[in-house]
Structures are given as structure tokens and as C-alpha cells.
Amino acid sequence: MVDVCFYFQVHQPYRLRKFGVFDIGTHANYFDSKKNISILKKVAAKCYIPSNRLMLYLIKQHPEFKVSYSLSGIFMDQCKRYAPEVLDSFKELADTGNVEFLDETYHHSLSFLYSQKEFMEQVALHRKQIQTYFGQTPKVFRNTELVFNNELAHVVEGMGYKGILAEGADHVLGWRSPNYVYRPKTTTNMALLLKNYKLSDDIAFRFSSHDWKEFPLTAEKFAQWVSTVNGAGTNVNLFMDYETIGEHQWACTGIFDFMKALPREILKHPDNAFKTPSEIIAAHKPIAELDIHHFISWADIERDLSAWLGNDMQKAAMYHIFALEQQVKATNDPGIIELWRKLTTSDNFYYMCTKWFADGDVHKYFNPHDRPHDAFISFMNILTDLQIRIKKKEVKPLEQPIPAR
Amino acid sequence: MKVLMFGWEFPPFNSGGLGTACQGLVKGLANNEVEVTFVMPAIHGALDGAAKKFVDASQISGAIRNLKIKTVDSLLAPYLTSLSYDERVKKIAELIKKPQQYGNTIYEEARRYAEAAKLVALTEDFDVIHCHDWMTYEAGIAAKKISGKPLVCHIHATEFDRTGGTNNQYIYDLERRGFHEADKVIAVSNYTKGKVCYHYGVPDNKVAVVHNAVEFTNTPLTPEEHAIKQYFKVVLFLGRVTIQKGPDWFLYAARKVLDKDPNVKFIFAGNGDMEQFCIEKAAELGIGHNVLFAGFLRGPSIDRAYRMADLYVMPSISEPFGITPLEALRNGTPILISKQSGVSEVVENAIKVNFWDIDEMADEILDVLHNPERYARLRDNGRAEVMKFNWNEPAWKCKQVYEEVVRAEAW
Numbered sequence: 001m002v003d004v005c006f007y008f009q010v011h012q013p014y015r016l017r018k019f020g021v022f023d024i025g026t027h028a029n030y031f032d033s034k035k036n037i038s039i040l041k042k043v044a045a046k047c048y049i050p051s052n053r054l055m056l057y058l059i060k061q062h063p064e065f066k067v068s069y070s071l072s073g074i075f076m077d078q079c080k081r082y083a084p085e086v087l088d089s090f091k092e093l094a095d096t097g098n099v100e101f102l103d104e105t106y107h108h109s110l111s112f113l114y115s116q117k118e119f120m121e122q123v124a125l126h127r128k129q130i131q132t133y134f135g136q137t138p139k140v141f142r143n144t145e146l147v148f149n150n151e152l153a154h155v156v157e158g159m160g161y162k163g164i165l166a167e168g169a170d171h172v173l174g175w176r177s178p179n180y181v182y183r184p185k186t187t188t189n190m191a192l193l194l195k196n197y198k199l200s201d202d203i204a205f206r207f208s209s210h211d212w213k214e215f216p217l218t219a220e221k222f223a224q225w226v227s228t229v230n231g232a233g234t235n236v237n238l239f240m241d242y243e244t245i246g247e248h249q250w251a252c253t254g255i256f257d258f259m260k261a262l263p264r265e266i267l268k269h270p271d272n273a274f275k276t277p278s279e280i281i282a283a284h285k286p287i288a289e290l291d292i293h294h295f296i297s298w299a300d301i302e303r304d305l306s307a308w309l310g311n312d313m314q315k316a317a318m319y320h321i322f323a324l325e326q327q328v329k330a331t332n333d334p335g336i337i338e339l340w341r342k343l344t345t346s347d348n349f350y351y352m353c354t355k356w357f358a359d360g361d362v363h364k365y366f367n368p369h370d371r372p373h374d375a376f377i378s379f380m381n382i383l384t385d386l387q388i389r390i391k392k393k394e395v396k397p398l399e400q401p402i403p404a405r
Numbered sequence: 406m407k408v409l410m411f412g413w414e415f416p417p418f419n420s421g422g423l424g425t426a427c428q429g430l431v432k433g434l435a436n437n438e439v440e441v442t443f444v445m446p447a448i449h450g451a452l453d454g455a456a457k458k459f460v461d462a463s464q465i466s467g468a469i470r471n472l473k474i475k476t477v478d479s480l481l482a483p484y485l486t487s488l489s490y491d492e493r494v495k496k497i498a499e500l501i502k503k504p505q506q507y508g509n510t511i512y513e514e515a516r517r518y519a520e521a522a523k524l525v526a527l528t529e530d531f532d533v534i535h536c537h538d539w540m541t542y543e544a545g546i547a548a549k550k551i552s553g554k555p556l557v558c559h560i561h562a563t564e565f566d567r568t569g570g571t572n573n574q575y576i577y578d579l580e581r582r583g584f585h586e587a588d589k590v591i592a593v594s595n596y597t598k599g600k601v602c603y604h605y606g607v608p609d610n611k612v613a614v615v616h617n618a619v620e621f622t623n624t625p626l627t628p629e630e631h632a633i634k635q636y637f638k639v640v641l642f643l644g645r646v647t648i649q650k651g652p653d654w655f656l657y658a659a660r661k662v663l664d665k666d667p668n669v670k671f672i673f674a675g676n677g678d679m680e681q682f683c684i685e686k687a688a689e690l691g692i693g694h695n696v697l698f699a700g701f702l703r704g705p706s707i708d709r710a711y712r713m714a715d716l717y718v719m720p721s722i723s724e725p726f727g728i729t730p731l732e733a734l735r736n737g738t739p740i741l742i743s744k745q746s747g748v749s750e751v752v753e754n755a756i757k758v759n760f761w762d763i764d765e766m767a768d769e770i771l772d773v774l775h776n777p778e779r780y781a782r783l784r785d786n787g788r789a790e791v792m793k794f795n796w797n798e799p800a801w802k803c804k805q806v807y808e809e810v811v812r813a814e815a816w
Contacts, residue, residue, distance in 0.1 A: 021672055021699035022709065025632020312685055316693030373684050377698045384633070384670065384697060391636045 002179075002226060003235040003275040003283065004266055005193065007142070007165065008242035010048070011072040011108050012040050013347035015368045019378040024385045030339065032368055037082045044083045047246035052089040054245075054256060058263050059098045065263045066098050066274040069242070070142050073106030073126045074345065076133065087133065094134040100276035101130050103138035103161070109344035110144055110308060112152055113295075114322035120159065122341065140164065140277040144346050146195065146239070146298035147305065150291065153184035153192065161190070163281045165239065168194035169296045169303040176288070179233025183286035191281040192290060195239040195298060199225060204240040208253035219258050223265035223272075230271055234284045239298070300355065308349040313376040318349055320383060324390070331393040340386060343379070351375035406807055407440045409531035409548060411522060411541035415445055415474065422728045423561050426593075426617050427537060433618075433800025435471040439807070442473045442529050444544075446518060475529075477521040511540075512575060519543035526552045533807045537561060539576050542583030549586065555810035557803075558587035562649075563600050566723040569648045581605045588810040591615050591803065594747025597725040615802045616751050617726040618794045621735045631713040638669045638774045641714035641738070643707070643729055644721075646677035651720035651743065651760045656683060658720070660690045661767035667695070669774065674699040674710045711736035715780070716773055720760045721746055730755060734791040739783035741769055754787035 017032035058065045071090065079087045093099045105111055105122035106129065112119040123141070130138055140163040141156045148166035156164050168178025178194040202222065206212045214221070226236050241248065249255040266272050275283065299307040309315055321343050328340040352372045369375040410431070414424035431441050522544035526534070535557045536545030542558060549556040564572045564580060584590050584605050590612045592598040598612045633639060640659070644650045652673065659671040673683060673696070680698070687696035702710055711717060717733035717740045724746035731748065733740050734755075742749050743760035756773065758765045773780050 021633075021674075021697050021713075022631075022706070024697075025636070312688035313693065316688035316691070320694040373681055376684060376688070376693075377700075380694055381697055383694055384637075388632060388636050 001234060001271050001273075002229045002269075003273050003280055004226060005235055005237045005275055005277060005280050006067045007102065007237070007239045007277065008067070008069050008244075009142075009240070010069055010075055010242040012036070012043065012075050012078055013108065013345045014074060014078070014342045015039075016343075016348060016375075016378055016382060017368075018374070019381045019385070021381055024381055025388045028385070030382050030385075031342070035368060036078065040078050040082055043243060043247050044079075044086050046251070047243050048083075048086045049089060050251075050256065051242060051245045051259075052086070052093060054259060055093055055099075056089075056096070058260065059093075059096045062263045062267060062274075063098070064267060064274055066100070066276045066279065067093075068100040068102060068140075068276045069093075070102040070104050071130075072104060072108040073122075073129055074108060074342065076129060091134060094136065098276075100140070100278055101134050101136050101138055102140050102142045102165070102277065103127050103130065104142050105144055107341045107345050108144050108347070109341070110147060110305075110318070110346050110349075111322070111344055112143060112147070112155070113305075113309075114318070115325055116155060118322070118325055118344075119155075122344075123159065140193075140281070145307075147295055148292060148297070149295045150184055150186040150293055153190060153292075154186035157187040157190045163191040163193060163277055165193050165237075165277065166195070166292070167296050167298040167303050168197055168237070171303070172290070172292050172296055176290075177233050179229050179236055180287040181234065181280065181284045182288055182290040185289050185291040191284075191286055193235075193237050193277055193280060196236050197298070199236060200238045200240050203238065203255075203258075204244045204248065207244075207249050207255060207258070216254070217258065219261035219265040222258075222262065223268065226266055227269045227272060230269075234287075235275070235280050237280075306355065307353055308346055311352070311354050311372075313354075313372065314349045314352045317352060317376060317379050317383075320380075324383075324386065327390050328386075331390055333393055336386070336389055336393065339389075343382065343386070348375070348379055352379070406438070406533070406804065406811075407531040408434065408442070408807065409526065409529055409534050409554075410441050410443045411518075411534070411536040411544045411548070412443055412445045413537070413540055415443065422617075422726070423537065425728060426561060426726075429618060429620055429796040430800055430803065431472055432620070433796030433798075434803065436797050437800050437804050438471070439800070439804055440471045440473075442475060442525075442531060444475045444477060444522065444525055446477060475525060477518065477525065515540050515543050515579070519547040522548045523551045526554075532811055533557060535559060535803070535807075536583075539564070539579045539583065542579055542586075546583065546586045555588040555814045556586060557589050557591060557806055557810060558583045559591045559593075560584075560597060560601060560725070561593055562725045563597065563604070565600055565604055566597075566725055567647075567649050569722055584611075587611075588813065589613060589806050591806060593617050593726040594750050596745070596747045596750065600723075600725075613802070613806050615799045615806075616747065617728060618796045618799050619728055619731045619735070619791065620795050621792060623792070626708065626712070626736065631709070633670065634713060634715070638666070638716075639714045640669060640671050640716045640718055640770060640774075641674065641710060641733075642672070642718055642720070643674040643702070643710060643733075644719070646673060646675050646680045646683060648679060649721060649723060650675075650677075651722045652677075652679050652683050653686065654720045654722070654760050654763060654766070655718055656686055656690065656692075656696065658718075658763040658766040658770065659687075659696060660692055661763060662770050663692050663695055665767075665771055666774070669695065669770075671696045672699055672710070672714065673697070674702050674707070676701045707732070708736055711738045714738050716741060716770060718766070718770070719743060719746065719748075720766065722760050724748065731791050731794065734784075734787040737784050737788055739773055739780060739787060741766065741773070752787075752790065754783055754790050756783070 014031045106125040141161040142165040146167045178196045182192040184192050295305050351367050351369050352375045354372050412427045416424050416428050526548035533555050534545050534548045537559045538561050545556050564576045584607045592612050592614050598614050601607050642655045646652045687693050711733045717738045719730050719742045721743050726747035730740040730742050741756040744757050749757050756769045
């Protein structure tokens, strides 16, 4: 018995524009709207629209086919404004009943690392939006970039979620297999679903690699690999960016044909099935407790936080933006609070990464800046501008009217 | 008096203070009835916007009386490192598909410039040769050998200033040769004269000191209140972000200031080989949000930057002269300058500290930011002082040097 669980991450950030020192305090826009719109439209045409169409087709062809998504709040925002047809096609998928939507932080942030309060607020915003758009109340949580540890599991269980997703990182699993459901050590009754990174990355990263000895990857071959888990696991979690289909792997690589054939090939084996995360949790009890003290993530070969907090620039930018939380919220100005939240998006810090080795290419993808240092410079100028916006809001004690007796 | 002058940049395109100094000097010489033929390298064919402007500089010769600008084919530009020179050669080679036309290294290029100089020396009519800094010294020496006319080597910055002591031997040797082949050396400050005599073994009486100047028109500046100034105190660093200019000392002082007053923003304007270091160091020191980077500025943006600041700091570890503090004063911005600078010999209304004394630097920064009286005094007196500067006097001193070497020649 092998249950295949597909989860696709769907996200586009509000990329920041080049923001100079002389832009500070001039009411200049923080975001490169032109670029953000054009990237969204490009990816919609290459991935979101055709991939959603494919998923709809597959659900019609195979009523057993299931899939799950996590859409960042700011992705849905941008779709609503610039590509409503994308949002409509996700609604269509939701209506099939075969699709589960997960919760995450609305602004695709690493807020959990700095402020539990802000983290919970961003998750609440997201939950509300999923309810509004898709009529579902998510039961399973996935944190930004699959960042996870014991403490997060504990907090998320307290928020009412039944399950949580994480990377099946070797350094926490050791001899254990990612193909079972686990229970995080700090929770009483929560399911932990781990990404099978080998099989996931075979599709997400290696699919079109001519250097790979398994090239070309056929649906038949991949289904065989999945089937070999029979007897040595209960579920195979294939977690990846949705942009894999059609954007990271272009249509000409044959990725659409592969995905189209995959459910048929997997279902050929009588013991195989597709399940959403909630269905996996209902079907399989945790096999063991897992103790993950240090943060893990699904990024880079390190599977840790170093993609966002690997150098001093990233640490400074992240620290100083979250340090503004109280001042920002004290303004009670929804516009300022939303601007600040958009700055907490993890991509802003990802662009400042200086690990230009095996993962450099991934970091450069969609990166609007020439150098990581430029990303930092613009970010800090914007932060200063935000400080000014906050200061403008602050009522100076002397200007307060003297209360009448 | 006719002068054949070898330089390597001239406004409007210049990447440092040298071009500005040459322009001022040449104007001053014109007022002193000295005719100048100014020779400088140029790149023919489009390279990029900046280089095009560089070539166009020759057109401005008409604006100054008694000045003729000649450009010779060469890649020389100020502040080239061997690496950036290589890149430039490659870029040009791609564009003009004739890489062999240019020398392979920056040193060969200086030699090539010297070859071109011989030709110029044979065709031009002049009484004295005047050249500026090491890249033109070979040209000056070559022109002297072929014409027999006396040579004046002007030193704006020595290798010791640029590198903080880790000298490039080749450049040092070239500087030394220039000083010894010259009939007279002109140093831009007593500070620099000291370096020339001490490090290069040049006799004291062979070196004349001619301080640089600035010349400001009295046109009123557009009043511009930058928004940042209403909410933060701003301290400015403006110059190449390289070891000579002391950007690291600026950062260390900033850290100390921010311990006392977190409401100060430190702004770097300029680029250079230490820019990334400074960005990362600011983040490491925990002041990443209070240190901002404006990048390389030009023209009106430079004045805007000065006016945005409550204090201009020039923490150079070795500054032969240093024009920027005077520009800051002109813009109504008080200045703090290192004692290791030529400009500190001529300007009175300035806070002067040793570049390495970050405690004193931080104390002084805090004091001027929080003491409105002192701030206003430094600003107003400084602006008045700087308006008195002009290039006629230094040019007159140069003319005295020309006359001295020509007289000696006649003997």
C-alpha cells in the first residue's frame, strides 16, 4: 500500500525595486510593479493556467487522483488584480473535491523565527482568504519554505491544525524513512508529513538534466520507483514548487506529458493510491516520534536556514524589519502594516544570499537584483523610508491637545 | 610662458578630484597669462556613455582662454587597477576588434602614452613640461628627453596614500624616477611634500608646495530640504570607497555614535573596492539599518548629498589634499576631516581628528549633531571661508616654478 501525496507550492513575491537613498521620504513605490506583473503573467501562461487545466483533466480521467496546494496570500492578491483567470481555475479545482488547500503565512514570511504574534496573525489572514476563495478551512499547515522545528509544531498544534509538512532531511531522519507519518516530539496528536526529497527532486530538479543517468525520466519508470516503496512505507510525499511544471521545467522538456501519464502509471499497481495530506493523516497513524530541535527547511543542500540567514546582511535585514513590528502596529494604519508585512516576505532575504555554489542558480532565478548587496541596499533604504512613514504617524507629545478640565 | 601639460582626465568626465584640480589650475594659469596645451588620453570609438563624455571633454577647450586640449589614443584613466584595466582592454577589443592596438598591461599603456608624448613634444611649441601623477611621468620624461625642455612633476597622490603602505613597487619606482628626472616637484600640501622627501629621497629644496583650491560661483543654491533630514541626523561619507579614504574608520566611529544616538543615518556616497566590505561590516556591527549606500554620484546629485547631510566626514588615512570637504562647506555642511590630509593645512573652520581615533571622531560627531550653536558656527564660518578660495593664487605659484626652471635651464 503506497499513498502518493502531491503538494505544490504556489507563490510569487512582491519584488522590491531599486530604491536609492534619494528616494527615501519621497512617497516612492517600494515594489517593481511592472516586473511583478510581467512575471506573474508569464508564469501564468507557462505554468499556472496549463497546469491547472491538466490537473482538472487528470481528476476527470482518474477520480482517484488527488492533489494539494499551498497558495501564498500575496500570490492570490496579485492574481486577483492581474490574473483573475488563474484564481478562477484554482476555484474550479477546489470544486472537484479532489483538491486540498493548506495554510501558510499570508506573506510567505519567516515570521515564526521572530514573532509568534505576527506569525499567528499572518496565518489567520491566510486561513480567512482560503475560506473566502475556496470554501475550505485548512486542517494542515505548511510553514514558509518548509521551515520546521519542534517548537513550531507545538504552536501550530495549539492553533488547531491536525498535520504539518516538513522536509525529509537526512540529518534529522538518519536511518528512518520519510515514507511514514511521524509525530513531532512536542505535540500530543499531530501528524508530520515528510517530503521524499529524492523522488520529489527527480521531478523538480533532475527531470530535464541530460547529465543524469536516469535521463530521460518516463512516467512508467517513476511509477516503478514509487511502487518499490510497497512494504517499506505507507506514503510517498511529493512536495515541490508548482512552477516546476512549465516554468522550471519548460513544456519542451516533456514535463506536461510526464505529469499527464503519471497517475495512470501509478494506479496501474493495485496497491497504489493518491491521497491529500488530510487523507494521509486519517489513514495512517504516526509510526514514531520525531525530535527536530534545530530548524530545517527544504532549501539548498544544507536544508537549513542559511538561504535566508546565511550572512550578516540577511541577518541584519531580517532582524531590523521584525524589530519594527511594535512601532508599525502602533500606527494602526492598515497601509503601513501591509507595506511592512510585504517586506517580511522571505524572498527579499533570499536575494541577499551569497552562497553562490551549487544552489546559486536557484537563487538567481527571478532575482531582480544584480548583486546580493544591491538587494540589501535597496531593502535598507526602504526600511528607512518606512521608519519615516511611521514617524510621520507618531503624534508628538507637544502637539497633543491639552485636555479640557 | 607656454606649458605642455600631460594629464589623464578633465571635467565634465572625471572619476576623482584630479580632473577637477587640473581644470582649476588650467583656468588659473590662463588668468596668469600662461598658455597651456593639455594632453590627455582618449578612447576613440564608442565604449559607453561615460567614455564618450570623456572624449567629448576635448570640446570644452574653447571655453577656457589660452587652453588647447589634445587627446592621444590610449586607455589610461585614473584609478585603474591592473584588473579593471584588463577588463577595459577586453571590452574595447570586442568593440573595435583590434586588441593589438592597445598595450597589454597598464604599465605598457603608460609607456605607449610616453611614445605618443614624444610626437606631441616634437610638434608643439612650449617652454616647460608639466605632468600630473605617475601614469604621465614617463610621458613627461620622454618629452623632456626629446625636447630638452625642463620638466615639472606635480604630485597629487603618492602610492603610499593610495595603498596605505602596501605599495606596488613598479608604481613607486616610476614615481621616484619622475621626481628625480624632474627639474622641480610640486606637491599639493606640506603633508605630501613630507612623503615625497621621506619616502623617495628627494631633497627638500627641490619640492615646492602649491595647495589646491576650489572656485565656487556665488550663484545661490536651490534650497532643498530632503525628507530624511526632518527625521534623522545624517552623516555623510563621499568619495571612493577604498582604503585610502578610510571608510572602515567611518564605520567604526558610526558604531560608537549609534550607541549613544540611534537616530543617526550614515550615508556612503561613492563606490570602490571596499564597498562590499563596508556593506557586510555594517551588517556585522549591527548597524545595517543605519548605514545606507547611495552608490556613485555625479553632478547635481553630489550637491544634493552634501545638503542632505548634517555633517560631512572625510576620514582619509592619507589625503594629499582633498577637495570634497571644501565642496561640502560650499553646500553649507560642516566638516570633520582627518589630520592626515593636505586640506587640513588650509581650512580653519573644520573639526580635525586623527583618522584612527574613532573615539574622538564619534565624540565630535555627536557634539556637532547635538550642539546647534557649534553646528551653525562651523557651517556659516566654513561657507564664508571657502568662498575666498580661488585658483589664481596656486596658478601664480606654479608660474613661479615654471620661471625658476626655465631660468635654471638658461644658465
